[in-house]
Amino acid sequence: MAFSSSFSVMFVVVVWMMVGSSSYAQLSTNFYSKSCPKVLSTVESVVKSAVSKEKRMGASLVRLFFHDCFVNGCDGSILLDDTSSFTGEKTAAPNNNSVRGFNVVDDIKAKVEKACPGVVSCADILALAARDSVVILGGPGWDVKLGRRDSKTASFSAANSGVIPPPTATLSQLINRFQARGLSAKDMVALSGAHTIGKARCVLFRGRIYNETNIDTSFAKARQSSCPRTSGSGDNNLAPLDVATPDSFDLKYFNNLLNKKGLLHSDQILFNGGSTDSLVKTYSSNTKKFYSDFVTAMIKMGDITPLTGSNGEIRKNCRKPN
Ligand code: HEM
Ligand SMILES: *[C@@H]1O[C@H](CO)[C@@H](O)[C@H](O)[C@H]1NC(C)=O
Ligand SMILES: *[C@@H]1O[C@H](CO)[C@@H](O)[C@H](O)[C@H]1NC(C)=O
Numbered sequence: 505m506a507f508s509s510s511f512s513v514m515f516v517v518v519v520w521m522m523v524g525s526s527s528y529a530q531l532s533t534n535f536y537s538k539s540c541p542k543v544l545s546t547v548e549s550v551v552k553s554a555v556s557k558e559k560r561m562g563a564s565l566v567r568l569f570f571h572d573c574f575v576n577g578c579d580g581s582i583l584l585d586d587t588s589s590f591t592g593e594k595t596a597a598p599n600n601n602s603v604r605g606f607n608v609v610d611d612i613k614a615k616v617e618k619a620c621p622g623v624v625s626c627a628d629i630l631a632l633a634a635r636d637s638v639v640i641l642g643g644p645g646w647d648v649k650l651g652r653r654d655s656k657t658a659s660f661s662a663a664n665s666g667v668i669p670p671p672t673a674t675l676s677q678l679i680n681r682f683q684a685r686g687l688s689a690k691d692m693v694a695l696s697g698a699h700t701i702g703k704a705r706c707v708l709f710r711g712r713i714y715n716e717t718n719i720d721t722s723f724a725k726a727r728q729s730s731c732p733r734t735s736g737s738g739d740n741n742l743a744p745l746d747v748a749t750p751d752s753f754d755l756k757y758f759n760n761l762l763n764k765k766g767l768l769h770s771d772q773i774l775f776n777g778g779s780t781d782s783l784v785k786t787y788s789s790n791t792k793k794f795y796s797d798f799v800t801a802m803i804k805m806g807d808i809t810p811l812t813g814s815n816g817e818i819r820k821n822c823r824k825p826n
Contacts, residue, residue: 530651530812531649531650531651531652531806531807531810531812532649532650532651533647533648533649533650534650535628535649535650535651536620536623536624536628536650539620539623540616540619540620540623540624542616542619542620543616543619543620543623543624543628543632544632546612546615546616546619547612547616547629547632547633547636548632548636550608550611550612550615551565551608551612551633551636551637551640552636552640554608554611555637555640555641559641559701559750559751560701560702560703560751561604561605561608561637562637562638562640562641562701562702563637563641563698563701563702563703563745564603564604564605564702565605565608565609565630565633565634565636565637566634566637566638566698566701566702567603567605567698567702568582568583568603568604568605568609568630568633568634569630569631569633569634569805569806570634570668570695570698570805571593571598571599571603571663571668572627572630573685573805573806573808574667574668574685574808575593575659575662575663575667575668576655576659576662576809577808577809577810577811578627578630578631578652578805578806578807578808578809578810579627579652579653579654579655579809579810579811579816580625580626580627580629580630580652580654580655580819580822581593581655581657581658581659582594582599582603582630582658582663583606583609583626583630583822583823584655584657584658584822584823584824584825585823585824587824587825589657590657590658590659590660591660592658592659592660593658593659593660593662593663595660596660596661596663596664597663597664597670598663598664598668598670599663601705601740602705605633606822606823608633609626609629609630609633609822610821610822610823612629612633613626613629613821613822616629617820621820622818622820623818624818625652625653625654625816625818625819626654626819626822627652627653627654627655627810627811628648628650628651628652629822631648631649631650631652631806632648632650634802635648635802638698638753638802641701641751641752641753642752642753642754643700643753643754643795643798644753644795644796644798644799646799646802646803648806649803649806649807651810651812652810652811652812653810653811653812653813653815653816653817653818654811654816654817654818654819654822655811655816655825656816656817656825656826657825666681667681667684667685668681669681669770670770671704671708671709671768671769671770672711672769672770673769673770673773674773675773675774675776675778675779675780678692678770678773678774679692682695685805685808686804686807686808687801687804687805689779689780689783690783690797690801691797691800691801691804691805692780692801693774693780693783693784693787694787694794694797694798694800694801695798695801695802695805696757696770696771696774697755697757697758697787697794697798698798699745699746699757699767699768699771700745700746700749700752700753700754700755700756700757701745701746701750701751701752701753702744702745702750703742703743703744703745703750704742704743704745704767704768705739705740705741705742706730706731706732706738706739706740706741706742706743707735707739707740708768709727709731709743709767709768709769710731710733710735711769712767712768712769712772713727713728713731714728714733716769716772718764718772718776719764719765719766719772720763720764720765723747723763723764723765727743727767730743731743743767744767745757745767745768745771746760747760747765747767748760754791755787755788755789755790755791755794757771758775758784758785758787758788758794759788761774761775761784761788762775762784762785762788
């Protein structure tokens, strides 16, 4: 009797410690089902109207989520403007003049705050907006794990440190940088399939279209026509990452790679005689497999060191700590 009651006291204490400790807190797909049942439809409707105005916005929102998660985890840090106490991530090399969609996130946040003030994090809004964008552009859907909280700070230096690989990266650098975030080579290739939508600037593919040999000649010529050889001229001219179907989330990106029509060096390197060739081939003819690996990898990416429990905060304005 004495043994069994002290045993049950201990059991209760252990369970209480596990539930109470924020390190135990987990993301879950029903996190807001009681506290903000409207969050899913609210995010979806704002993303829908933004993408119907400009298809590219869907791509931009997907990329925001990636760049948020790779720098100190999915904590909304990329959304913070500079303050007097820190320089944020927006002007770091991978982001400056490149990431976009902040106004759409503000719009989503304003509507969500109206429905349920102080409840939904900016980090979760990014995760939902990325999923909704993929779906709206014709890609797969999935249940988004929620319950992330927002950082109180952002890190220019972390965003600049190379955790987000540059488009000049070698295959082993790409693999290593994803590995460093707990993502496999397979996840990396599947996630690169996000380049089936969106655009890139001339300055980031000039070297490829003028100097590389593993490129389709007529494709290179077409890209050169709006991206001058001379550095500094036309740097911001845009070209679609997927030459075939730039506004559809499909497998054409991988098809392009088989035809040496990858736009970025980091795209074509995935099909250039190396260890990822066979996966690219598979995805190029198997939508189901691409979608299922992409979804798995997006969920994994969304799990990168979130703030949970009582860590961080729920920002009122995604651009500023409370
Ligand atoms: C594998 C390593 C990756 C590299 C080196 C890379 C590099 C780039 C570059 C250089 C651009 C063009 C930026 C500009 O012109 O300013 C871009 C755009 C884009 N990236 Fe990636 N990326 C990678 C992985 C990913 C991942 C994992 C995702 C999402 C799952 C993603 C989604 C996108 C999207 C959607 C765009 C177009 C954005 C827009 O049009 O606004 N990328 N990427
Ligand atoms: C970001 O881009 C702007 C405009 O091109 C430039 O003036 C600024 O120096 C860049 N910031 C950083 C930190 O490189
Ligand atoms: C092409 O390569 C040459 C030799 O390495 C280099 O000098 C030149 O700047 C490169 N051109 C472009 C457009 O990257």
